[in-house]
Amino acid sequence: MNVYETKTMGERISGNPYVGRGIVSGMTADGKKAAVAYFIMGRSDNSRNRIFVENGDEVIIHPYDASKVEDPSLIIYSPIRKTGNNLIATNGDQTDTIYDFVKDGKSFEEALETRCFEPDGPNWTPRISTMLTFGEKLTYKMSILKSADPEGTECNRYTYSYTALAGLGHFIHTYITDGNPIPTFCGEPERVSVPNDIDEFTNDIWNNLNEQNKIAIYVRFTDLETGKVENRMINKYN
Numbered sequence: 001m002n003v004y005e006t007k008t009m010g011e012r013i014s015g016n017p018y019v020g021r022g023i024v025s026g027m028t029a030d031g032k033k034a035a036v037a038y039f040i041m042g043r044s045d046n047s048r049n050r051i052f053v054e055n056g057d058e059v060i061i062h063p064y065d066a067s068k069v070e071d072p073s074l075i076i077y078s079p080i081r082k083t084g085n086n087l088i089a090t091n092g093d094q095t096d097t098i099y100d101f102v103k104d105g106k107s108f109e110e111a112l113e114t115r116c117f118e119p120d121g122p123n124w125t126p127r128i129s130t131m132l133t134f135g136e137k138l139t140y141k142m143s144i145l146k147s148a149d150p151e152g153t154e155c156n157r158y159t160y161s162y163t164a165l166a167g168l169g170h171f172i173h174t175y176i177t178d179g180n181p182i183p184t185f186c187g188e189p190e191r192v193s194v195p196n197d198i199d200e201f202t203n204d205i206w207n208n209l210n211e212q213n214k215i216a217i218y219v220r221f222t223d224l225e226t227g228k229v230e231n232r233m234i235n236k237y238n
Contacts, residue, residue, distance in 0.1 A: 006191040009037075009201070010208040012171060017210045018043065018178035020185075021091040024205075025130045025140040025162075026169025026194045032224060034138050035169060035194045036130065037205060038079050038089050039217040043178075046070040051235040052216045057082040059218050064237045080218065087222070090129040091174060092118065094145075098129060108141050109159055116155040117145050122181040124152045128172050138164035138224060142172050146184050160189055169194040202232040 013019055024037040040061075042048040051064045059080035063069045069076075077093040083103045088095055094115045101111035108131045118125040124147035132140040141161050148154035162170060170189035175182045195201050202219045209217075220231040 004191065006168060006193050008204055009171065009192050010204045012190055012192055013205070014208040016177050018175055018182065018213055019209075020125070020174030020182070021128065022171060022173035022205075023089055023091070023128055023130050023142070024169045024171045024192060024194075025089075025132055025142060026192070027138060027164040027166055028194050028196045028221065029167035030196050031166035033196075033221040033230075034087075034132055034134065034140075034164065034224060035198075035201065035219070035221050036080075036087060036089050036132060037201070037217065037219040038091075039205060039209065040079075040091075040215045041209065041213040042215050043213060047075060048215055048237065050075055050215055051238050052079075052218050052233050054231075054233065057229075059233075061216075064235075080220070085134040087132045087134075087220075088129070089131075090127065092127050094127050094129055098131060102131070108143070112143050112145060112157060112159070115145060117147050117152070119152075121152050122150065124184070125182075126174050126184050128174060128185075130172075132222075134222070134224070134227075140164060140170075142170055142189050144172060144185060150181075167194055168192075198230055198232055202234070206234055 021040045026035050049068050053060050060078050078095050081088045081099045088098050098111040126144050126146040129143045143159045148156045169192045171192045172189040198221045216235045218233045
């Protein structure tokens with residue numbers, strides 16, 4: 001078994017009907033840019049009724065049709081926020097928790113100690129998060145908060161810390177595949193390749209997500225020398 005096996009994002013997700021929401025953090029193959037990607041999927045009309053909207057350095061999720069919103073608490077949030085030299089991406093309103101803690105000089109881990117998985121039993125959807133830190137070296141952390149048992153009585157918290165390597169990213173997602181209840185992600189974040197071209201990377205993810213269930217994707221490359229940002233956003237229902 002090759003524990004360092006690295007696959008493209010397309011190879012990781014192709015043929016899987018439902019990986020849920022997913023985050024990738026890493027560095028482009030030439031070592032010049034930080035990469036982050038966030039996508040959402042949905043099975044219900046409430047979940048599918050969403051679009052990504054850019055707001056400066058941040059991304060906000062809005063309902064595509066506000067009149068059809070059933071429960072906004074778990075579908076409307078800011079998945080991308082930036083504070084100082086830190087870029088945060090998550091699948092829920094824990095983005096704001098991390099932002100507030102880090103802004104106050106506290107840590108990514110301290111912020112997530114105050115949060116838990118989503119209260120949507122019996123699925124108990126995990127909260128997944130990443131934070132890229134721009135310094136002398138690019139580093140990033142990833143986290144998943146998931147239920148300790150089928151009843152959702154306790155929360156297990158896992159955090160992974162990385163020093164970025166050229167061409168390598170790590171991919172974490174909420175679910176293994178479709179099911180009832182939906183089986184939550186297990187194990188370490190998966191190793192994926194990150195090309196130099198943002199369109200190649202975006203299309204490899206978007207074109208291999210299940211056509212029926214994919215909703216939106218946002219990808220951002222940040223030049224490590226100049227700080228220049230390049231991004232791509234696709235909304236299926238826009």
